[in-house]
Amino acid sequence: MCLAVPGRVLTIEGDDPAFRSASVDFCGIRKTVSLSFTPEVQIGDYVLVHVGFAISRIDEDEAQRTFEYLKHIGALVEEGLAAP
Amino acid sequence: MPETIADPAQFVCPAPVATRDRIVLGHGSGGQLSANLLRDVFLPLFSNPVLDRLDDQAVVEIGGSRLAFTTDSFVVKPLFFPGGDIGSLAVHGTVNDLAMGGATPLYLSAGFIVEEGFPIEDLRRIAVSMSEAARAAGVEIVTGDTKVVERGKGDSVFINTTGIGVVPLDVRLSADRAQPGDVVILSGSIGDHGMAILASREGLEFETSIVSDSAALNGLVGDMLAVSRNIRVLRDPTRGGVSSTLNEIAQQSGVSIEIEERKILVRDEVRGACELLGLDPLYVANEGKLVAIVAPEDAAAVLEAMRAHPRGEEAAIIGVVSDGSPGMVTMRTAFGSSRIVDMLPGDQLPRIC
Amino acid sequence: MKYVDEYRNPEIAHALADKIARTVTKPWVLMEVCGGQTHTLMRYGIGDLLPGGVELVHGPGCPVCVTPLELIDSAIRMAALPDVTFTSYGDMLRVPGSRSDLFGARALGADVRVVYSPMDALKIARANPSRHVVFFGVGFETTAPANAMAVWQAKREGLTNFSMLVSHVLVPPAMRLILESPINRVQAFIGPGHVCTIMGFSEYHALAEEFHVPIVVGGFEPLDLLEAISMLVAQLEEGRAEVENQYSRSVDYHGNTAAQKVMREVFTVSDRKWRGIGEIAQSGLVLREEYAAYDAERIFHLDPLAVEEPRECISALVLQGQKKPIDCPAFGKRCTPLTPLGAPMVSAEGACAAWYQYKRHSVEGAQRTDHERSRLAHLVLDKADSNASPLAGPVRPGATHA
Numbered sequence: 001m002c003l004a005v006p007g008r009v010l011t012i013e014g015d016d017p018a019f020r021s022a023s024v025d026f027c028g029i030r031k032t033v034s035l036s037f038t039p040e041v042q043i044g045d046y047v048l049v050h051v052g053f054a055i056s057r058i059d060e061d062e063a064q065r066t067f068e069y070l071k072h073i074g075a076l077v078e079e080g081l082a083a084p
Numbered sequence: 085m086p087e088t089i090a091d092p093a094q095f096v097c098p099a100p101v102a103t104r105d106r107i108v109l110g111h112g113s114g115g116q117l118s119a120n121l122l123r124d125v126f127l128p129l130f131s132n133p134v135l136d137r138l139d140d141q142a143v144v145e146i147g148g149s150r151l152a153f154t155t156d157s158f159v160v161k162p163l164f165f166p167g168g169d170i171g172s173l174a175v176h177g178t179v180n181d182l183a184m185g186g187a188t189p190l191y192l193s194a195g196f197i198v199e200e201g202f203p204i205e206d207l208r209r210i211a212v213s214m215s216e217a218a219r220a221a222g223v224e225i226v227t228g229d230t231k232v233v234e235r236g237k238g239d240s241v242f243i244n245t246t247g248i249g250v251v252p253l254d255v256r257l258s259a260d261r262a263q264p265g266d267v268v269i270l271s272g273s274i275g276d277h278g279m280a281i282l283a284s285r286e287g288l289e290f291e292t293s294i295v296s297d298s299a300a301l302n303g304l305v306g307d308m309l310a311v312s313r314n315i316r317v318l319r320d321p322t323r324g325g326v327s328s329t330l331n332e333i334a335q336q337s338g339v340s341i342e343i344e345e346r347k348i349l350v351r352d353e354v355r356g357a358c359e360l361l362g363l364d365p366l367y368v369a370n371e372g373k374l375v376a377i378v379a380p381e382d383a384a385a386v387l388e389a390m391r392a393h394p395r396g397e398e399a400a401i402i403g404v405v406s407d408g409s410p411g412m413v414t415m416r417t418a419f420g421s422s423r424i425v426d427m428l429p430g431d432q433l434p435r436i437c
Numbered sequence: 438m439k440y441v442d443e444y445r446n447p448e449i450a451h452a453l454a455d456k457i458a459r460t461v462t463k464p465w466v467l468m469e470v471c472g473g474q475t476h477t478l479m480r481y482g483i484g485d486l487l488p489g490g491v492e493l494v495h496g497p498g499c500p501v502c503v504t505p506l507e508l509i510d511s512a513i514r515m516a517a518l519p520d521v522t523f524t525s526y527g528d529m530l531r532v533p534g535s536r537s538d539l540f541g542a543r544a545l546g547a548d549v550r551v552v553y554s555p556m557d558a559l560k561i562a563r564a565n566p567s568r569h570v571v572f573f574g575v576g577f578e579t580t581a582p583a584n585a586m587a588v589w590q591a592k593r594e595g596l597t598n599f600s601m602l603v604s605h606v607l608v609p610p611a612m613r614l615i616l617e618s619p620i621n622r623v624q625a626f627i628g629p630g631h632v633c634t635i636m637g638f639s640e641y642h643a644l645a646e647e648f649h650v651p652i653v654v655g656g657f658e659p660l661d662l663l664e665a666i667s668m669l670v671a672q673l674e675e676g677r678a679e680v681e682n683q684y685s686r687s688v689d690y691h692g693n694t695a696a697q698k699v700m701r702e703v704f705t706v707s708d709r710k711w712r713g714i715g716e717i718a719q720s721g722l723v724l725r726e727e728y729a730a731y732d733a734e735r736i737f738h739l740d741p742l743a744v745e746e747p748r749e750c751i752s753a754l755v756l757q758g759q760k761k762p763i764d765c766p767a768f769g770k771r772c773t774p775l776t777p778l779g780a781p782m783v784s785a786e787g788a789c790a791a792w793y794q795y796k797r798h799s800v801e802g803a804q805r806t807d808h809e810r811s812r813l814a815h816l817v818l819d820k821a822d823s824n825a826s827p828l829a830g831p832v833r834p835g836a837t838h839a
Contacts, residue, residue: 002471002472002473002474002577002579002629002630002631002632002657003362003473004579004631004634004657005359005360005441006438006439006440006441008439023291026356026357026359026360026438027352027353027355027356027359027438028292028293028294028352028353028356029283029291029292029294029353029356029357029360030291030292031291031360034556034586036586036695036699037582037693037695037696037699038693038695039695046439046440048631048634048687049360050579050580050583050631051526051553051554051555051580051583052553052554052555052556052557052583053554053582053583053586055579055582055631055634055635055693055696056634056687056688056693058440058686058687059685059686059687059689060686062685062686063440063686065685066664066683066685066686067443067444070443070444070446070449070453070660070664071449073449073452073453073456074446074448074449074452106541106544106545107544108540108541108543108544109540109543109544352438355438356438359438359441361553417480417481417482418445418447419447419450419451419481419482419483419485419486419659420447420451421481421482421483421485421486422482422485423479423480423481423482423794424794426774426793426794
């Protein structure tokens with residue numbers, strides 16, 4: 001029950017934080033998404049969208065760190081520093 | 085007050101089988117339900133050697149010539165969508181069914197069932213579109229019919245097209261001809277048409293520039309047949325997507341088919357739309373693509389011929405036919421693991437999980 | 438797609454799998470709770486990549502599967518009423534009730550519509566004042582805030598033709614039930630990443646401590662799950678039982694407080710019946726009194742049907758991870774996605790459906806070449822024979838546990 005997809009915030013409408021909505025881009029698809037649960041989101045942010053609502057702002061630093069770590073694991077194996 | 089059952093052996097499964105004595109939407113979606121309907125209702129009564137082949141078209145011999153003969157009905161909503169409309173779809177769909185039988189499509193009929201109150205201007209738009217599509221495909225609409233039903237009984241307009249064409253005597257294309265060792269070729273990206281339509285449906289609105297791939301494929305098929313007489317099967321993966329097409333071929337030929345996920349082209353936007361709705365592109369309809377099963381010695385030549393044609397520029401070999409479990413289609417994922425590509429029971433439903 | 442593709446990188450997947458294989462010295466049983474995670478595991482064949490000692494069992498993380506039979510029947514009865522437009526997420530339409538399903542209701546003329554969001558159901562209500570729009574509010578905590586928002590908005594606008602049929606379930610009580618069972622085999626959990634995006638993960642410490650099970654909150658892409666499994670295996674081998682967060686790009690300790698606020702405003706916790714399992718205390722959400730006017734069950738007060746529960750499938754055991762779908766005598770024969778006997782075969786996330794769709798051709802659910810099998814066995818055996826402590830890989834930065 002948890003299909004949530006990451007997309008990039010292109011435009012934001014509305015001033016009241018409880019009722020802002022955003023046009024979010026998913027690989028060229030645009031969908032209007034409610035930002036009611038993510039009042040801190042700004043244009044250019046990535047959000048995780050579930051049933052028409054942004055449920056979190058993707059922490060890009062965290063994502064970067066996760067991915068660097070994962071790449072490191074991959075590199076270790078490749079370089080033979082860890083036995084395959 | 086219902087109590088929690090502590091002993092797991094006491095737990096029961098709560099759901100009996102849902103029996104179907106009514107048509108549900110899934111019966112029209114090209115998947116398992118559709119196949120069952122054919123098998124259970126129509127085939128037993130209409131059975132004959134031609135019908136029983138269950139090809140997209142019937143090839144019959146009349147006076148020394150082989151004629152391909154096919155019919156299709158079009159009920160798409162919305163009527164007008166990015167990349168086409170119900171009219172051009174009706175022409176392309178039937179032209180393609182003929183082409184999949186190796187026929188040169190020649191003549192179409194067009195039957196309209198129109199709902200009372202439907203704007204004549206929209207009907208004209210559809211007719212213009214059909215006439216342009218027919219001209220581009222090199223076919224003529226030579227006969228037709230129009231019926232009007234009362235408001236509320238017809239959902240705007242339905243179109244049926246029936247087509248005939250001539251099949252060269254040495255061309256034999258049929259879904260039961262795939263053999264182990266044959267190569268599976270896909271003519272281009274998948275999922276474009278289905279997602280273009282879905283994007284316009286109420287309740288699933290999103291902006292996109294996904295365009296339906298609706299197109300006539302007879303030119304492409306002609307070029308393919310010119311370089312090879314060892315093409316075994318041609319099918320256009322419409323409702324039910326590539327998955328249904330491959331499963332039908334595997335079942336009718338009694339072979340298994342293995343495809344490679346990495347070789348299958350999906351446009352970014354189509355992927356994005358599928359991700360958003362939790363849909364798998366393998367099950368989404370296409371209206372301008374074909375799957376070809378080709379003898380291995382001719383595969384390279386056929387591929388080259390396809391890539392030289394505008395409708396086949398992105399053609400690729402996506403898999404092979406093998407002698408594993410008959411009727412089974414499997415896919416090697418990008419991870420190197422293997423999964424089954426199953427026939428869908430009915431419609432693919434957008435999921436939220 | 439950014440934040441998706443990177444987490445589907447096959448080379449890194451194999452590297453993670455190898456890391457797991459190097460760490461494992463004995464067999465472990467892991468469970469992922471969330472149906473979306475089950476779907477990923479099956480679709481990418483993650484099970485194939487893991488060493489034989491690491492067994493994955495699938496939990497009851499499919500709210501579609503666990504919605505009570507009586508509620509499906511009520512939904513069908515509501516949909517059949519002439520003035521009702523019944524709206525729902527797509528996956529609910531094929532779940533069998535005692536005699537039919539929502540698709541069947543539609544075939545008989547009911548106005549049943551699929552929507553992507555509860556806000557779309559609201560739109561339909563606003564646009565059709567003469568029809569009463571019911572929305573089937575099914576889901577875990579992930580979906581509850583959106584459903585709550587729809588009801589909250591309806592009340593704020595004073596809509597009189599909108600209501601929700603609520604079937605919300607909560608994850609921690611389900612995990613507790615599994616852990617409390619005398620025949621529980623699960624030793625570690627992959628926590629539900631999107632549920633925790635909403636709720637945070639403070640609720641899981643009690644379980645980790647009380648039952649001494651490690652819990653790692655995991656995402657939904659293949660690399661997320663492999664990393665979570667890697668973290669769990671490390672904990673198991675080291676004898677730790679902590680709560681860690683693999684999905685830190687989306688989950689933090691406190692979760693989404695704005696979403697929780699709306700949930701609390703509209704819903705309250707209650708006991709709930711889970712299909713195939715029975716009643717679990719304090720495991721569901723119902724609409725508060727102040728929102729009674731939007732509660733479809735109260736509006737339509739349908740007499741509860743006496744529901745016959747035929748004894749056939751073992752979905753309860755499957756839902757709790759005690760049996761695999763393939764252990765069920767009806768699996769693939771009398772029970773298929775087309776003719777489901779139980780809910781886990783109907784929903785695409787159900788363990789049985791996932792198994793049927795992706796894996797039924799393989800007896801053990803793991804199709805390995807002999808070569809691969811012996812290679813992985815070799816790694817596990819090497820590890821078990823050696824006296825050295827498990828190979829310590831780089832510590833995963835950012836994986837928090839509080």
